[in-house]
Amino acid sequence: MTPRPPVYGLLVEFVTAQEILDATRRARQVGYRQMDAYTPYPVDGLAVELGMRKSRVPFVVLMGGLVGAGVGFLMQYYALAINYTFNVGGRPYNSWPVFIPITFELLILVGSFSAFLGMMVLNGLPRPHHPLFNVPQFARSSQDRFFLCIEATDAKFDREATAAFLATLNPHGDVIEVPHDA
């Protein structure tokens, strides 16, 4: 008998948000860590059940905003107070109050890009393909079903025992083996 091909993880489907919350909590209590839930909208509290604490997105945005504002101000300071001084009725070259609007706009601009790109990078996106897309039912995760996947990289993962545990969570349908890409 040839050995079975390795799997990415084991996937179960649920119909309601309450079921996925309960299932995730149970799986965590039992000791699974490398797992993720997939839901058609953000379910409150689910990330906490998965063991996520604060995200680093706010820090990234703060840094982005500070960089934007700093570069914005220094650009204007360099241009008008150092590189191309221009005497307007004896007013100071470093006329900082009129630099504020552009400083502010660049704060917002760079901060917003940091929010978007920070979110994408921390999420490991864009990633056009993923082993989970091999499972036909998984298409409903973006529509009306909730999925829980315990990944093979988990220390406690055992193909038989984990499948048996998942079956006790009353999933909708069978436990699905998620194949790795060839």
Place this chain on the structure above:
Amino acid sequence: MGASATETVKDDMPGQRGSDGMQYVPMGHDLTSVTEKISGLVLTRPIGLGWLGFFGVSNGLVLVLFIAVAYLLVVGVGIWGIQIPTAWGFAITDFVWWIGIGHAGTLISAFLLLMHQKWRTSINRIAEAMTIFAVMCAGLFPLLHLGRPWFFYWLLPYPNTMALWPQFRSALIWDVFAVATYFTVSLLFWYMGMIPDLATLRDRTASRVGRIIYGMLALGWRNSARHWHRFEMAYLLLGGLATPLVVSVHSVVSSDFAMSVVPAWHETVFPPYFVAGAIFSGFAMVLLLCIPIRHVYHLKDFITIDHLDVMAKLVLATSLLTSYGYLSEQSLSWYAGDNVEWYTYFFRITGFGQYAIITWTLFFCNTIVPQVLWFRSLRRKEWVLVIVSLLVLVGMWLERYMIITTSLSRDYLPSSWGFFKPTIWDLATYFGSVGVFLVAFLLFARFAPILSMSETRALLPGAHGPEVGR
């Protein structure tokens, strides 16, 4: 969408109606039906004759714009009615009007997100699209007005062989940064909010081309709870950044006027007064777009009469704010005792044969007409809302026209007084820009999810825990 994954929004979940008795959540829908309904509008609905006809007419308007712009590039801005002293005419009026319309979209998407106003969910995608297309139209005008539009990049700070910098002390350069930032951030916000819905379209479409296009646009989104956690935080922060941005944009636009020394432009009230007027006209435009959409796409259970009601209330509130601006402008110019300024205002309201008819029309449209919205029964009649919105849009356009022309045509020196008369090319450029807006909006309404599916799902009863009413 809740503020973050850690916060519960269960308080008003059990019933379909909010605590104020208003219905903002689609009645009798579940996850499957919401998904099928909204994605079906994109994926399975055939292209109708009505859409094609409207699209054709809009493209005709765009052709008019092409002709007007081509003639402008060949001859120059002299084809417009602008001359000295009235060197700003239709183009700047159109610019301020369009960019103002955009403001309601950001207000709905960002400010109401921060305020946890759940009624934004059914209309935010439409309003954000409106913002982007309106800012696109707005951006055309200052560029065309440059005289030599092909040198537009001189407005940007870049290393150049002329060894010159833009004048960062000028409000006109602030405008470049404000409008460019506004457009970029609005686009980012719109696109980011749409990623989960694009993933839904990717997963539902039957065609291979659709799967490839929507798949690329969805960036591999796979609805992971960990991803959602960061997504919600980033979305909230984007909302937090976009809210002060929207206030700053029209404040900067008003600085184009307020930073000058032209009588009746040099006003400290201009920034808040312009922002209020912007939101005012924008909500009128949102109403004007939502009312046909809910009929054509049969979305009356998603965009309910309560949505229209609450937007009408905002039209009324911003009408009052704008009217307060009119009043404060007039009374402060009288109180300040500046003869030239007081003369300008006097001229605005008594110069019949010149601009007074415009001034009184805009007072009628912007101050008197919206007062009908005090009555709940009228707020809930669509034809009333359509008429009020149209008049508000006309009134707000006239307001900017009045501000620009009256001040410039009656400057300090009576010997250089003039009168602005638009030409056919002024009108062609304006209506052409309306065509650009309509074409963009029709394409959006056909090929993108016009309602946020993921946010609507999150509002359904039982979406975050115990099943109620399903």
